[in-house]
Amino acid sequence: MFDFLDHYDLLGAFWTTVQLTVLSAIGSLIWGTVLAAMRVGPVPVMRGFGAAYVNIVRNTPLTVIILFTSLGLNQTLGISLGATNFDIINFRLAILGLTAYTAAFVCEALRAGINTVPVGQAEAARALGLSFPQVLSLVVLPQAFRSVVGPLTNVLIALTKNTTVAAAIGVAEAALLMKKMIENEAQLLLISAVIAFGFVCLTLPTGLILGWVGKKVAVKR
Amino acid sequence: MTEASMVKDSVATTDELVVLKSINKHFGALHVLQDIDLTIARGEVVVVIGPSGSGKSTLCRTINRLETIDSGEILIDGRPLPQEGKELARLRADVGMVFQSFNLFAHKTVLENVMLGQIKVRRTDKQKAEEKARALLDRVGVGAQADKYPAQLSGGQQQRVAIARALAMDPKVMLFDEPTSALDPEMINEVLEVMQQLARDGMTMVVVTHEMGFARSAANRVVFMADGRIVEEAAPEQFFSNPRSDRAKDFLSKILHH
Numbered sequence: 001m002f003d004f005l006d007h008y009d010l011l012g013a014f015w016t017t018v019q020l021t022v023l024s025a026i027g028s029l030i031w032g033t034v035l036a037a038m039r040v041g042p043v044p045v046m047r048g049f050g051a052a053y054v055n056i057v058r059n060t061p062l063t064v065i066i067l068f069t070s071l072g073l074n075q076t077l078g079i080s081l082g083a084t085n086f087d088i089i090n091f092r093l094a095i096l097g098l099t100a101y102t103a104a105f106v107c108e109a110l111r112a113g114i115n116t117v118p119v120g121q122a123e124a125a126r127a128l129g130l131s132f133p134q135v136l137s138l139v140v141l142p143q144a145f146r147s148v149v150g151p152l153t154n155v156l157i158a159l160t161k162n163t164t165v166a167a168a169i170g171v172a173e174a175a176l177l178m179k180k181m182i183e184n185e186a187q188l189l190l191i192s193a194v195i196a197f198g199f200v201c202l203t204l205p206t207g208l209i210l211g212w213v214g215k216k217v218a219v220k221r
Numbered sequence: 222m223t224e225a226s227m228v229k230d231s232v233a234t235t236d237e238l239v240v241l242k243s244i245n246k247h248f249g250a251l252h253v254l255q256d257i258d259l260t261i262a263r264g265e266v267v268v269v270i271g272p273s274g275s276g277k278s279t280l281c282r283t284i285n286r287l288e289t290i291d292s293g294e295i296l297i298d299g300r301p302l303p304q305e306g307k308e309l310a311r312l313r314a315d316v317g318m319v320f321q322s323f324n325l326f327a328h329k330t331v332l333e334n335v336m337l338g339q340i341k342v343r344r345t346d347k348q349k350a351e352e353k354a355r356a357l358l359d360r361v362g363v364g365a366q367a368d369k370y371p372a373q374l375s376g377g378q379q380q381r382v383a384i385a386r387a388l389a390m391d392p393k394v395m396l397f398d399e400p401t402s403a404l405d406p407e408m409i410n411e412v413l414e415v416m417q418q419l420a421r422d423g424m425t426m427v428v429v430t431h432e433m434g435f436a437r438s439a440a441n442r443v444v445f446m447a448d449g450r451i452v453e454e455a456a457p458e459q460f461f462s463n464p465r466s467d468r469a470k471d472f473l474s475k476i477l478h479h
Contacts, residue, residue: 042305118322118324120320120322120324121324121326121327123287123320123324124318124320124324124325124326124383124386125326126287126310126313127285127287127313127316127317127318127387128313128314128337128338128342128386128387128390129310129311129312129313129314129315129338129342129390130310130337130338130341130342131307131310134341138337138341139326142328143327143328146328219327219328220327220370220372220373221327221372
């Protein structure tokens with residue numbers, strides 16, 4: 001029944017999915033943290049930029065963002081992100097698009113976390129003579145992150161599934177392979193089930209492990 | 222307004238460490254600090270008392286600019302309080318602060334709490350910072366709790382750690398914003414004893430408190446505030462036995478006789 005799978009590189013496609021997920025997760029965690037820092041910071045211009053970025057990017061369909069990276073950044077502006085191979089360019093553009101999109105959600109989750117940290121924590125840190133970046137990085141953000149492991153897990157799971165949009169610009173990940181298999185084989189339900197199962201294999205452990213981590217690192221008050 | 226006119230004792234001020242000159246501050250329509258003048262000498266212990274909402278906590282918090290002021294001037298060790306930025310951070314490091322709600326860093330151990338400022342602000346190396354932190358924790362009597370997290374300590378222990386954390390910066394002056402108000406009654410004394418000891422050691426202290434016993438025994442001067450003004454300043458004996466303003470008489474009659 002599963003014989004037809006031998007003709008396809010299913011593991012390779014899912015490996016690409018994993019790479020897209022992990023690299024975009026790291027990128028969006030960093031960029032999202034920077035955005036959150038801007039949004040809670042004392043500089044009005046940065047606060048304005050952060051708010052505008054989040055509201056624009058969060059409300060734009062991911063497909064539009066991913067297509068823009070390819071049609072706009074690459075084909076119109078000629079940005080190739082340091083690669084010459086077409087596949088590698090698209091892979092990197094997809095990571096860029098996914099990072100830009102997911103960072104808006106990371107930022108908002110983190111901002112909610114910052115609001116759970118009592119204002120006295122930052123006051124005590126300032127009273128010791130720590131600078132604003134130090135207050136944020138040493139006292140506020142470490143506590144904020146611990147309180148939003150759950151919401152960030154949701155973002156990560158959504159990101160894992162959102163990587164399928166990269167198929168729109170030809171990145172050879174699981175969804176693109178699925179499309180190819182559906183075109184070539186008369187096994188629609190089976191193929192869908194296999195791909196869906198693949199994603200469950202990625203996201204279910206993610207949820208379980210991070211759920212455990214969230215409990216482990218929670219700050220007791 | 223004869224009531225609000227200030228009655229002031231001539232206290233010898235040789236070396237001025239904290240100087241507040243005609244400070245005004247509003248919270249919206251509320252004029253919370255009204256023309257406050259206060260000078261604190263090096264080594265002096267000043268206790269600020271007064272009814273709730275009189276502005277005493279706000280006054281305490283303006284000294285390290287956790288609250289900004291609308292007008293007036295604040296000098297610390299002869300230098301004006303700078304605007305927000307690196308300068309201000311440097312100055313805050315010299316002004317220790319102890320809060321009503323302790324505000325120990327919840328994600329760090331007791332020892333790390335006392336080491337953080339030394340390492341990140343004073344750039345002390347880790348080894349020395351730890352030695353000093355342990356010594357200070359022993360001094361305030363919580364050395365055995367060094368590796369626990371704040372949430373595992375009693376309120377009194379947490380507040381003593383907070384005092385150690387402030388002392389670790391070698392501050393020129395210590396601000397106490399109602400340090401015992403959030404404590405169970407049986408834990409108040411252990412904190413007051415540490416503060417008494419600090420006062421005896423010659424630390425300059427500004428203490429906002431409702432503990433009249435501490436004011437009597439440790440203060441060089443009592444500042445009585447009401448409705449955003451300093452109504453009376455006097456030596457504690459003088460203030461408690463013979464308050465001169467009606468507002469202070471009224472306040473003392475309500476808290477001392479029952």
